Amino acid sequence: MMDIIANTLIVCAMGTLPLTFEILHQDPNGFARSGRLSLAHGTIETPIFMPVGTQATVKSLTPTDLTDDIEAQIILGNTYHLMLRPGADIIEKLGGLHQFMGWERPILTDSGGFQVWSLGDLRKIEANGVRFRSHIDGSEWFLGPKESMEIQRKLGSDIVMAFDECTPYPATYSEARSSMEMSMRWAEECRTALPHNGTQALFGIVQGGMYPDLRRESLHAIQAMDFEGIAIGGLSVGEPKDEMLAMLDALAPHLDKNKPHYVMGVGTPADLIEGVDRGIDMFDCVMPSRNARNGTLFTDHGKINIKNAKYMLDQTPIMEDCSCYTCKNFSRAYLRHLFIAKELLSSRLNTLHNLHYYCDLMRRVRQAIHEQRWPQFRDHFLQQYRNTTI
C-alpha cells in the first residue's frame, strides 16, 4: 500500500495525474488537517464545503456570486439530473459542464447512485446497475458503473464519483454486508471503466451501513483500488447523529492520510466541525441552499426562521459581522418581507447568505488549524452554535 502511495505522489509531482493533495497543517492531537488539492480546473483549499449545483446551476445564483461573494472554490453537479435534462450528450457537444454553465473552477460530479436509489418504487436494482424511470417523464433508463463513468466523462468534471448503492437505514448486518459488497464490485468496475488519466480524478466510496467492521472492511477494499480520493457514503440517511459520528470515529484512524477524505451529503454547521475533527476534508450538502429557500438562515448562534413576525421591524442584518452581500445591504425586516411576499429575490439573498456562511465557516476552520488552535475553535463553535437561541 505504501509503495502505491509513494508512486502516486511521484507521478503527481510530474503533472500527469489529475489530482495532487498536499497536507499543510495537521492538528497534533487529532485528525483535523488542512491541505491543498490541485485539480484540472484549479487548486482548492481544504477543509472545504462544496455548494450543490444540481441542474448545472446552484439554485438562484450566478458563477460570479459563487466566486466573488461566496468564494466557493469547487461546486458539485448531479449526474442523475444532468443525464435526464439536458442530457450528457448535449452537454458534451456544448463543451462540457464547465463551459455549459459558465463555471471555470473545479467541479465534482456524483455518480447518480444516490438519486436513483432515492426513487423508491421507480427503480429496480440489478447486478450491473439500476433500472429506473425518470421522475420528469417516466421514460426508462439504466445506470450502472460503466454508464455513470461514461456520463461523467462527457460532463468533464474534475472529480468523478464511483457508482455505488447507498445502503438504506436501518439495514440488518446481512443486508448491509451484501449491499456493501455490491458497491465494492461496482467500485472496481468504475476504476476499470475510468482508468488513471490526466484530467479526471476518481473517488471510491466507503459503505457498510452502521456497522463499524463493515465500514472498515469497505475502507480497506477502497484503499486497495488506488482511487485518487476516499469518500464516505451512506451517512445522513436518517440515522441518529451519534451513529453517524460513531461511523466516522471508526474510520478516522484508518483513512489513508495522503488522500483527500470526503463525507457525502453532510450536513449542519456542527456536523462539518465534527467531520473536520475526524479527518474529513470535503463536504457537500443541499441544506444551506434548500433551507435558504424555505427561509431558514444560519448564524454562529444557530438558525433563524426569517418569516417569524418578530423580524417585522428588525433593522439588523441576519448576522452581525457577516461580510456577505445580503448582510451588508439588507435588514431582517426586508428579508422577511421578501419571503412573505414570495419574491424571487428572497431565495437568492437567503442562498447567498447561507452558502457564504458555510464557505466562510470552512475558511475559519482552515485558519484555526493553520494557527494551531483547532481544539479551541471547535469547542467554542459547538458551544456557541448549540446553546444559543436567537
Next chain:
Amino acid sequence: MMDIIANTLIVCAMGTLPLTFEILHQDPNGFARSGRLSLAHGTIETPIFMPVGTQATVKSLTPTDLTDDIEAQIILGNTYHLMLRPGADIIEKLGGLHQFMGWERPILTDSGGFQVWSLGDLRKIEANGVRFRSHIDGSEWFLGPKESMEIQRKLGSDIVMAFDECTPYPATYSEARSSMEMSMRWAEECRTALPHNGTQALFGIVQGGMYPDLRRESLHAIQAMDFEGIAIGGLSVGEPKDEMLAMLDALAPHLDKNKPHYVMGVGTPADLIEGVDRGIDMFDCVMPSRNARNGTLFTDHGKINIKNAKYMLDQTPIMEDCSCYTCKNFSRAYLRHLFIAKELLSSRLNTLHNLHYYCDLMRRVRQAIHEQRWPQFRDHFLQQYRNTTI
C-alpha cells in the same frame, strides 16, 4: 401659464423644488428631445425607461444588478402592493422605501389607482376614492387622493403620482368624460394634499379615453394645476396600437415643453420609440421583466422564445453585441435548459437581459437625439425590429 413656468424654473434653480428639468437636445423636425431630470435622490437622463419594482424589489434582481449591469437610473414602486404588504407605516418606520430596499437612486411611485381599478369585482368607486378588498387576504381598504398622497409621503418616493381613475376601454364619450372629470377633481385634491415641497415632486395624469378633445381638455386642466410633471394614463389598456398613437399625436403639440412627459405602462420597444417621437421622456412597463420570466427575450430583431427546441444546441448569446451579464456569459442553449428545468436562475438571467435591453435602448435613443440623427435611428430601428424574424 408662461409666467408660472418661468417662476418654477427660477425656484428650481435655487434648489428649493424637488425637480428640475433641463432639455439638452431637441429634434428640430419633431417632438423628440433629450434632457436631464434632477430629483431628490439624483439626476437621470431622459428619455428613460423605469424598471418596475412592484413589491420593493425588481423581481429577481438586486440593486447592484440594476445599477452596475442594467444601469437603471430610476425605478418604480407600486403603492397598492406596498400599502398592503408590508404596509406604508412599516416602510416609514424602516426609513422609507429607499432604505428598506437598499436603493439609493430615484424612485417613482404610482398612486395605486390603476391596481385598485384592475381589481374588478373586488372594488367599488366612490366620490372620494375607491373601496376595495385586498387580493391577498380579502381585508377591506379605502384609497383616494388624500390616502394615496399620505401613503406615498410615507414611502418617500422622489416622484409621486396623482390618484386617478383609469378610464376603461372601450368607453362611450359620456363615460370617458365623467371619468376624466372625476380624475381632474382628484388631481386637484392630490395637489392640495401634497403641496410644493423640497423633496417630493408630484405628477398629474391626463385621462380622456380614446377621445382627442377629452384628452386635450384633460391636458389643459392638468397643466393649469402646476404639477412638476405631466403623465399620460389610460393607454395600453387593450386598445389597438393605432388608437394609442393617435392619442399621443393629439397631445404632442400641446404638452408643456418645460416639463417632463411620462406615458404610463407603455410598452414594447417599438412603442418606446414611437413615444419618444411624440415627445415622451419617461416610460415604465412590466413587459420586459414579466416576459423574461415567461421566457420571452427582446432583441433588435424582435422577440425570441427561449424554450423553443431550436435553441437546444445554440451556443450564441441572446443578442450579438449585447453587453449584459447574461449575453457575455451564457448561451441560448444554457438559458433554454434553465427555463425548461424551471430553475430560479432562468428568471434572473432573462430579466437581466430584457431590462438591460430596454435601458440600453433608451441610452441609444438619447445618443441619437444628441447626435442629431433621431429620424434615421427611429426609422432604422422600427424597420429592423418589425421586419426580422429570428
